[in-house]
Amino acid sequence: MKKNLKQKIVIIIGVLVVFLYGAFFGFDAPRLGGGQPLLNQLTQHIHLGLDLQGGVHLILQVQVKEAVSTETDNTVARIEQDLKTAKLTFSQVTKPDATNHPETMHIEGINPTQSNAVRSLIDGKYSNEYDISGGGGDNSLTVTMKPNIEKALDDKTVQNTIEVIRDRVDSLGVSEPIIQQYGLGDNQILVELPGISDLDRVKNIISTTARLSIHAVVGGPYPDEQAALSSVGGNLPSDQELVHGSGSMATGSDVDSVYVLQRIAIVAGTDFRSADPGTDSNTGQRTVHFTLTNEAGDKFYEYTSANVGHSMAVVLGGRVKEVANIESAIRDSGEIRGSFSTDEVAILSKMLRTGALPASLNYLEDRTVGASLGADSIKQGVTAAIVGVLLVMIFMLVYYKGSGINADLALFLNLVILLGFMGFSGATLTLPGIAGVILTIGMGVDSNVLIFERIREEMRAGKAPSAAVDQGFAHAWTTILDTHVTTIVSAAILFLFGSGPVKGFAVTLTFGLAANLFTAVYVSRVIFDTHVNNLKTGEAVSI
């Protein structure tokens, strides 16, 4: 017996067992005899892509400017407060282009004699996060968020959005959702929900901003925007905004009504710690009970104790839900009574609990694959793969006779290892992935053909069987290595730069080629050596 041959056979059987286990069980403990057919085990541990099992695929864009805007709104409020506390004269702090450049603020109407004092105050408190310029002759100062701070805020907004979407998707009961940052920057998020087909419901749950805030009421309700504008003298100050009311609670009998509110909220989305749906025991009205964070609670207490008798408005999703009179100071909890439906209350409180989206979302792409199409695709893909493999196997037997068995064994083992890889890694099998499997088979056959043709050449040159096998493998090996490495290089690049289905293709191709290096070279060699060892003197290799 040739050196190490027994050892090698043990290694091969070991690998076979390990990957068979992976294909059927992944990393789970085996559950045999539980009445579960083995085939189910197999399909359970190979994750199928959306194209094979149906589902929803979305690409969303986070409107990060909104988060920047909220942040600078707070800064505007803080600057105004600071300047007032320091008793410095200014007319107002504005955001000149709030839509396109929410990162830029102007402090206007500074008393020229105090311009240095204002400048050093702002410099001292805000220069970490903001660039400060101006202070020249026009009595104004420009405060702009630093680009790196803005970038960090954008990233944080996208990350938070992913967290929030993940929490919300959990409520849909999807088993293996994919929610991740996507694309080449640009604040995009990829959401994939296998097994879901109700796109409308998904979008409803994902993109409800659920942003809740409480604002001071300047005036209202007015019957329309015109009336609201004329109440403030025709020109809306930059720190105020018009908000429409909705439903009867907020407006009494009026259905459409307009309020003038302070733009900067007293309490905003992230200040809420918890929220639960409830019912008012006296009126039977549905309510949402909320609790604020400690910090926000202090702020809220300060505001409400200073403004007893004034009104504040609860704004949800850009609409006034309720207007309440401040009767006494409130610290950290309260109730919102709005014209809520049962569903609305349930969704609202869930949304408030999981958190509001820090910014609203745009849809850039959506795809829905019906489950039946998925089933058809997998049937066709698998049929094609099986037919292809069988044809190749039969051909190899006819063309290479005894050695054809060798090639077919290597091919079979290759498929087992590939399935095992998929089971262990949790990688997703897509339709192009099945195509990747078919190509792996092509490369596997190529390796065998390369080796066999070389062996035939050596035998034609008159070498003895064992020498011919030796030389054949030695010569073919470099070629096989080169062809495999170049293909793996391109598969790796495909994996890095591709997305979705293309990625799936790269995964199976890479796994398959790695497995092929083992089966076509190592395993095939061992089988040959065993065969050659058992040859009687003068007998030829069947090839």
Place this chain on the structure above:
Amino acid sequence: MELFRSVNVDWLGKKWYFLAFSLIFSVAGIISMSAHWAKTGSPVPLGVDFKGGTQVEVQFKQAPDTEQIRQATAAAGIRDASIVNYDIPSHHEVLISLPEQHVESSLDTGQQQIHDALRAKFGEGAFEIRNVSVVGPTVGKQLEKQATLATLYSLLGMLIYLWFRFQLIYGIAAVVACFHDTLITVGSFALLDSFGFKGMEISLTVIAAILTLVGYSMNDTIVVFDRIRENLRLSRRESLADVVNRSINQTLSRTVLTSGLTFLTVLSLFVFGGPVLRGFSFALVVGILIGTYSSIAVAAPMLVAWQQWRAGSSKAAVLPAAKRSKV
């Protein structure tokens, strides 16, 4: 059983025929791509993945009447809808496509409109929506860029590997051959389209196929190059052209076998893979034929031409016998 025992074909002697053949197909590809560009603004028929838009695949219970569907969508005020029968007739499938919508916030409306129009005309249970793809212009552009970059990087990666394992000229010749194959394969999509075959569009999966054919063509070329390298080491007195000829002939049996078998699997993909994989498998069917051809007819002659150019008219094998493999 054996196909070729000892062939002795003078491949390089036929290089002018090869050149003519490659030129005809490349030029045909370029012309049809230019024509396509002039007509539609892109060199090849792009799928919804890249050009953006809405695509709804509907399966009807009864054989669908495309004219009725056209009436239904037109009545619902949907303009520019393209309606084609899809797959084999017994599946009753229809593909309805709308061109790119410029307003991303209302990405969904087209799909909704199609659904409503069909429901109004045929009733709720008469059809099933099998697949919906809505791609906004931003994502389409991104994917296009991504696909182009992936292809170029992939070629570059292989070039570097071949440079390292063989020599730069081998890498360049192989990459030129791959480029030639890609051009002709992509061109065939444009060509088919201009001959009126609809539905063969470049989608993400077709890009995967093109990258596969690049890998395959490279594979084929490397096998020949490897043999050339080996033969150069053995016989330094022979002219390079003879070495190349002999190498091609020695590997011919393998080339024909592997290509034939891979062609067999790809053909089964084309026949049994269904319409979802049709574009993909078509690209591979064309790609394997052309990839096999190019390793013999494009890459190998390039090596010889380069050597002859470098050495003036000297016919000796001056191409050094590349590094000895240490693996």
